[in-house]
Amino acid sequence: MTLTKARIIDEIQSQLNFSKKETTDIVENLLEIMKRTMETGDDVLISGFGKFCVKDKKKRRGRNPATGDDMMLSPRRVVTFKCSGKLREKVNNG
Known part of the structure; x- marks a missing residue:
């Protein structure tokens, strides 16, 4: 079951x-603080849980999966999550 807000x-x-x-x-204020922080390009670290990292992707060549045509993908930012060791251990050991 998905954990929702x-x-x-x-x-x-x-x-x-x-x-x-x-x-x-x-909860809304916490999420807003996290969004504002990542919007500026800063990471969000929650001890014992993990780190939300903002990464810049460069312009790159890609392929349209529907047509197979080559295309250029524009630069963009993505958010990645790296879980802490404690969280990883809890997930793996139940």
Whole structure:
């Protein structure tokens, strides 16, 4: 089952006994801080969880999979995630 923002809000609300509005505001603010940070090109490191890294991709040659035609892919930014050792261990050992 996928963990959604709504489920995160419900879990935090039930564990910390905050109101639904307070919990929603906290989660929304956290996500907004993360988005603003990555928008500027900075990484987001959450100890014990992992690191969201912003990487710049250069212009490169690619291929249209539908037609097979060559094309140039424009430069862009991508976000990658590298999990921490603790998270990796927890995922692998259940």
